[in-house]
Amino acid sequence: MKRLCLLLLAVTLPLASLCAQSDEALPILVQVLGATDDPQAQLDILKGLADGLKGRRGVKAPAGWDAVAMKLGTGSNTQVKELVQQLSLVFGSASALADMRKQMLDAKAPTAQRLAALEALVAAKDANLAESLRQLLTDPALRGAALRGLATYDDAKTPAAILALLPSLTPAERRDALGTLAARLAFARPLVAALAAGQLAAKDLPADLVRQIRNYEQPDLNAALDQHWGTARASSADIQKQTERYKALLTAANAPKPDLAKGRAVFAKTCGQCHTLYGVGGKVGPDITGSNRADLDYLLHNILDPNAEIPNDYRTWNLDTKDDRSISGVMARQDATTVTIVTPNESLTIARSDIAKLRQSELSMMPEGLLQALPEEEVRNLIAYLRGKEQVKLP
Ligand code: HEC
The missing domain is CATH 2.30.30.100 (SH3 type barrels.)
Structure with a gap:
């Protein structure tokens, strides 16, 4: 492996990430890093190391790391400095931890730098972070990342802090908030209680999160979801009936003219976290820009029966x-x-x-029942938007 890595590095530096996955090759990368003064090469090796070590914590610092970190950490390139700090954190450095906490909380530091510090601290599972993350919920620049980061910590104060904030969040922040509440059984209980108490509308709780909560297999939670959100899985006879109902609705001769801009807003809320359309959206499901969208049967089949055939x-x-x-x-x-x-x-x-x-x-990964959660007018607008040929402006 060592020889192979030296060879790979000689050919192309970005292959560093491959080598970084083998702990015994780490010192070689560090050695090469210490020997070069070429900023691009430094960046390539650091990025490779960070990529290869992603998700890991408490890795023993390779020989020579401290000296290299000292040299590069005092240079003028901020990207290099950030990567050095992030790696020092992976290698368990206490001073890197302290520096990052300071950066994250410093309201005057550039947002990108604060976000990078927050994400690195969450990845390192910094033990006392939950309290700071809850404080950052008041900061619009870091709120989304703080909401996501809170899922990492099993901290009893988190659900109440997030639930209190729900009414004031943007749609994207609300998704992050609800995602974190669904991420632990101990958080999901207060979430379902809020739904049952009417503090959270059923239409605001995404179907994929409902399924995630059902995965805990808790009879009380499932019963509350059945009652306040809707039932679990449709039978094939149900799906057949729904298909006929929506087809009739969408092809009715006297139907009001659909509003494509409003349809785009429905897409953004109900589908866009998973699908990209016209270059905007998530990557959980396929990009549907080039799909057979104009065809109503294709759309209804794929939306109403996502489990019919799953790549x-x-x-x-x-x-x-x-x-x-x-x-x-x-x-x-x-x-x-x-x-x-x-x-x-x-x-x-x-x-x-x-x-x-x-x-x-x-x-x-695509939930069932997405259309049933929408009023008929929204279904009409969404489908018209999906069948369109080009992007429209949001309302
Ligand atoms: C939680 C993620 C998620 C959400 C939300 C979601 N989808 Fe999907 N979707 C997927 C995944 C994953 C697939 C691929 C697997 C499958 O076909 O079931 C898929 C497949 C599809 C397909 C078929 C794509 C192809 O390659 O033929 C269409 C069309 C589609 N979705 C439309 C929608 C629409 C419209 C919405 C909103 C009403 C939506 N999806 C919401 C994840 C999602």
């Missing part, structure tokens, strides 16, 4: 961490040390040593 890449993976976090998404990458899962909110790289359970489900 293997899009089956749901359910991952439980050893500290009781649950993650549902599609598998983006697996190797010997880490697993990367893409959820509608983020891409998460988890060290295999942190995983308690990992299983692939029979179901598509």
Whole structure:
């Protein structure tokens, strides 16, 4: 492996990430890093190291790292400095931890730098971070990342802090907030209680999160979801009936003229976290720009019956961490040390040593019942937007 890495590095530096996955090759990368003064080469090697070590914590610092970190950490290139700090954190450096906390909380520092610090601290599972993250919920620049980061910590104060904030959040922030509340059984209970109490409208709780909560297999939660949100899975006879109903609705001769701009807004809220259309949206499901969208039968079939045929890449993976976090998404990458899962909110790289359970489900990551949650007018607008040929302005 060592020889191979030296060879690879001689050919192309970006291959550093491959080498960084083998702990015995790390000192070689560090040696090459220390020997070069070429800023681009430094950046390539650092990026490779960061990529290869993504999701890992407490890795023993390779020989020579401290000296290299000292040299590069005092240079003038901010990107190099950030990567050096991030790696020092992976190698368990206490001073890097302290520096990053300071940066994250410094309201005068550039937002990108604060976000990078926050994300690195969450990835390193900095033990006392939950309280700081809750404080950052008042800061619009860091709120989304803080909401996502809170899922990492099993902290009893988190659900109440997030629920209190719900009414004031933007749609994207609300998704992050709800995603974090669904991520732990201990958080999902107060979330479902808020739904039952009417503090959260059923239409604001996305179907994929409902399914994630159902995965906890708690009879009381499932009963509350049945009552306040809707039932679990449709039979094929139900789907047949729904298809006929929507087809009649959407082809009715006297139907009002649909509003494509409003349809785009429905898409942004109900589909866009997973699908890209005209270059905007998420990457959990396929990009549907080039699909057979103009065809109503194609659309209804795929929306009403997502489990009819599922390409293997899009089956749901359910991952439980050893500290009781649950993650549902599609598998983006697996190797010997880490697993990367893409959820509608983020891409998460988890060290295999942190995983308690990992299983692939029979179901598509695309939930059923998406149209039933919408008023008829919104269904008409959404479908007209989907069947259109070009992007329209949001209302
Ligand atoms: C939680 C993620 C998620 C949401 C939300 C979601 N989808 Fe999907 N969708 C997927 C995945 C994953 C697939 C691929 C697997 C499958 O076909 O079931 C898919 C497949 C599709 C397809 C078929 C694509 C193809 O390649 O033929 C269409 C069309 C589609 N979705 C439309 C929609 C629309 C419209 C909405 C909103 C009403 C929506 N989806 C909401 C994840 C999602």
